[in-house]
Amino acid sequence: MGQYFDLMIVFLMAIVLVLIIMPVFRSLAIRFGLVDKPNARKVHYTPVPLVGGATVFVASLIAILINTEVISNFSSLYPLLVGAAILLLVGIIDDRIDVRAIYKLAIQLALAYYVFASDIRIDSLYGVFGIYEIPEFLQFFLTLVVVAGVVNAFNLTDGIDGLAAGLAIFGFIAFSVIALLLNQLYLMVFFVAITGALLGFLRFNLSKHKKVFMGDAGSLVLGYILVVSAIMLLQQAQLIGYMRYTLATVLGILALPVIDALRVFRRRIKTGYSPFRPDKTHLHHLILNFGVNHKFASAIIVSIAILILALALVFGSYFSITLSVIVILVAFGMISGFSQLNNQMTIWHGKVEELEKQ
Amino acid sequence: MSKKKRVAIIGTAGIPATRGGFEMLAEQLVLNLNDQFDFSVYCSKKNYDKARRQKSFNGARLRYLPLSANGVQSIFYDSLSILHAVFFSDILFVMGVAGAWILPFVKFLTRKKIVVLVNGIEWKRTRWSRIARWYLFWAESKAIKYSHIDILDNESIQDYTALRYGSLSRVVEYGADHISKEEPGEQHVNDFEFLKKPYAFLDFDGIGDCQFRMVMDVYAKLPGKRLVVVGNDCSNPALKKQLAKYEALPNIDFLDYGWGSSVYNVIKGNAAFYLYACNRAGTEPRLIEAMRLGLPVIAFNISYNRTTTQHKALFFGNASELETLISGLKLSELETIGEKMQELAGRRYTWSRIAKLYEGIFTEALAARDKIAVNPKFAKLSEDKLLELGLGHLKHQQSFFEKR
Numbered sequence A: 001m002g003q004y005f006d007l008m009i010v011f012l013m014a015i016v017l018v019l020i021i022m023p024v025f026r027s028l029a030i031r032f033g034l035v036d037k038p039n040a041r042k043v044h045y046t047p048v049p050l051v052g053g054a055t056v057f058v059a060s061l062i063a064i065l066i067n068t069e070v071i072s073n074f075s076s077l078y079p080l081l082v083g084a085a086i087l088l089l090v091g092i093i094d095d096r097i098d099v100r101a102i103y104k105l106a107i108q109l110a111l112a113y114y115v116f117a118s119d120i121r122i123d124s125l126y127g128v129f130g131i132y133e134i135p136e137f138l139q140f141f142l143t144l145v146v147v148a149g150v151v152n153a154f155n156l157t158d159g160i161d162g163l164a165a166g167l168a169i170f171g172f173i174a175f176s177v178i179a180l181l182l183n184q185l186y187l188m189v190f191f192v193a194i195t196g197a198l199l200g201f202l203r204f205n206l207s208k209h210k211k212v213f214m215g216d217a218g219s220l221v222l223g224y225i226l227v228v229s230a231i232m233l234l235q236q237a238q239l240i241g242y243m244r245y246t247l248a249t250v251l252g253i254l255a256l257p258v259i260d261a262l263r264v265f266r267r268r269i270k271t272g273y274s275p276f277r278p279d280k281t282h283l284h285h286l287i288l289n290f291g292v293n294h295k296f297a298s299a300i301i302v303s304i305a306i307l308i309l310a311l312a313l314v315f316g317s318y319f320s321i322t323l324s325v326i327v328i329l330v331a332f333g334m335i336s337g338f339s340q341l342n343n344q345m346t347i348w349h350g351k352v353e354e355l356e357k358q
Numbered sequence B: 001m002s003k004k005k006r007v008a009i010i011g012t013a014g015i016p017a018t019r020g021g022f023e024m025l026a027e028q029l030v031l032n033l034n035d036q037f038d039f040s041v042y043c044s045k046k047n048y049d050k051a052r053r054q055k056s057f058n059g060a061r062l063r064y065l066p067l068s069a070n071g072v073q074s075i076f077y078d079s080l081s082i083l084h085a086v087f088f089s090d091i092l093f094v095m096g097v098a099g100a101w102i103l104p105f106v107k108f109l110t111r112k113k114i115v116v117l118v119n120g121i122e123w124k125r126t127r128w129s130r131i132a133r134w135y136l137f138w139a140e141s142k143a144i145k146y147s148h149i150d151i152l153d154n155e156s157i158q159d160y161t162a163l164r165y166g167s168l169s170r171v172v173e174y175g176a177d178h179i180s181k182e183e184p185g186e187q188h189v190n191d192f193e194f195l196k197k198p199y200a201f202l203d204f205d206g207i208g209d210c211q212f213r214m215v216m217d218v219y220a221k222l223p224g225k226r227l228v229v230v231g232n233d234c235s236n237p238a239l240k241k242q243l244a245k246y247e248a249l250p251n252i253d254f255l256d257y258g259w260g261s262s263v264y265n266v267i268k269g270n271a272a273f274y275l276y277a278c279n280r281a282g283t284e285p286r287l288i289e290a291m292r293l294g295l296p297v298i299a300f301n302i303s304y305n306r307t308t309t310q311h312k313a314l315f316f317g318n319a320s321e322l323e324t325l326i327s328g329l330k331l332s333e334l335e336t337i338g339e340k341m342q343e344l345a346g347r348r349y350t351w352s353r354i355a356k357l358y359e360g361i362f363t364e365a366l367a368a369r370d371k372i373a374v375n376p377k378f379a380k381l382s383e384d385k386l387l388e389l390g391l392g393h394l395k396h397q398q399s400f401f402e403k404r
Helices: A002-031 A052-066 A068-072 A074-097 A101-119 A136-157 A163-181 A184-204 A217-239 A243-270 A283-288 A294-318 A319-356 B022-033 B073-087 B099-107 B130-146 B157-165 B186-191 B212-220 B235-247 B264-270 B285-292 B302-306 B319-327 B331-348 B351-367 B383-388 B393-396
Strands: B005-010 B039-045 B060-063 B091-095 B113-118 B149-152 B201-203 B227-231 B250-256 B273-276 B297-300 B315-317
Touching: A002 A052, A002 A068, A002 A184, A052 A074, A052 A184, A052 A217, A052 B315, A068 A074, A068 A184, A068 B022, A074 A184, A101 A217, A136 A163, A136 A217, A136 A243, A136 B005, A163 A184, A163 A243, A163 A294, A184 A217, A184 B060, A217 A243, A243 A294, A243 A319, A283 A294, A283 A319, A294 B130, A319 B130, A319 B302, B005 B022, B005 B073, B005 B351, B022 B091, B022 B351, B039 B073, B039 B315, B060 B073, B060 B273, B073 B091, B073 B099, B091 B099, B091 B315, B091 B351, B099 B113, B099 B130, B113 B130, B113 B315, B113 B351, B130 B157, B149 B157, B149 B351, B186 B264, B186 B302, B212 B319, B235 B331, B235 B393, B273 B331, B285 B297, B285 B302, B285 B315, B285 B331, B297 B319, B383 B393
Parallel strands: B005 B039, B005 B091, B039 B060, B091 B113, B113 B149, B201 B227, B201 B273, B227 B250, B273 B297, B297 B315
Antiparallel strands: none
């Protein structure tokens, strides 16, 4: 009873802290030009402050400091918090003055190495395609690629109101359950705090007049926390048990941003462009093409994420992880396939109308 | 004497034709080309009851399936026809794209030649549900990519297929000389008093189709102008309820007669002009039939209609323009346009000409290996290589669909 009450306090405190801090950060952002200016590719029309990520991080950090479980395991949170803080700083600078992509990647790889050196690493494939323990050089390579990859993939999901936060909330709720199963209560507190802070953030992100964006700072930090937490949970599951549920949950949560990013990169390369060339072909752009607003599109994509998690859990628990990976790929392929078809149809509809006038 | 090549005609309701378009095309191919090819035509049992089913028609074998050739069933109808025809035919002539999902397998696993007739840009039509339009959009790509030759029934769609698929589509319309003008008899005049005075003729396809409401609203403002609307289903109670508002208008008549019936031909053939308000892609068989009958045409101003009438009809872009046109019509002007339409139909829309074109296409398909693309293969060579060969100018050719 006491434990859950503590959680509730942390959760509520995080929400309230965001509601208090956000207006202050928002004013500062406008004053110092830390805003997102609209352009042809973006879906908003007025400059919006980019302080969502910073507010969420600060509020979460303060909220967890009142929890004894966290205090007694604080050192275990260092890789998460230090890495997140560095990414937050780099992200804020990037939001303000556009840091070169190669520098950002270098920071991300350095942080990935820091995580690896802190013994948080992918040391096994946990039976995916029948592979288990892997040699150390492969652990190193995989950890760096996965951490940097997921951080960037999650960053790319921050394209419409409520999406990155919605996916992160969903992810942290699922991870909270796993953390509880694995008796990692300090992690659970941390996830609950972030969830509360994100809910507070959504109040502003979905607002018309006091709108705030996550910013690259926020989406990079959330992606980092999600992927590092995932690795930590997997390592615990190896020791304690519940590996199938843990792995299925991790795959289910991270699948959508990663597969969408890979799909977009593949498409850009196939059409002869750089994979990092910005365009409107991410899943959220395709869903918007159905004529729905941002909130509804975010809701649809979070629902897809829930479906993917459900498939991962069912197939991972009752059959095999390999099968759940295949099922996830097929499901995502079908969803993005239909969305892409609709997108193409919309584009060609316009082109044909132009031809008909000639 | 070499054996005749076998052509399977797939995707029509069947022959003898009870409607224009695909069915009449199938019938005319069988009538005109049965010396050159051995035809099999797949027909729907839903359109031909037991008494009307035949084993053959002018030498063509008729095969019946218990499925409808239209709607969702057309996917299965076409697919089963294709699967069956693969065992018996050299050429699969598929009309429409409903069964196109199976064509990649046919192309890669068999040596059969595939000729596809793409009927307009069906996925753009709002009468279909979103899911149907997704399927048609996807199926069209399969039909064009995996056929040896694809045919369009209107030149204005050629730009679209060239742009989207890089395909050099053939353009073959329909014939209209199966129809001829029928003079009204005494009984007709007694039954239809509008025959005594000038009237416009409109084929009815549905309230939501062909800007029907716009036309009705225009005629509501022109009580002195008569319009006769003829459709297959006009006396359907559900439809009558929706048409009640327009049926109350004294200058508009709604008649329930099917295409091809004697009464339909009489009413159509004796109209003062033919009104075609559709904006759908393709060549409308009923429009070219009206041209064949020498009817002046007033059509919606869109590329397909301009192409079909070679810009010689009268065109309107909206209700106001239509109202102005109809109000200001002169008999002499109509006569001139009617003559032009008839001349054009007599020159271009004859079944002998159409059949000849198809003969050429089937013959070409038999020898075809790869599909002819819009952009020649040398365009894939690097510019440096072409310059080396003294052919640098070929790298930047302007294709027919790139308007200057």
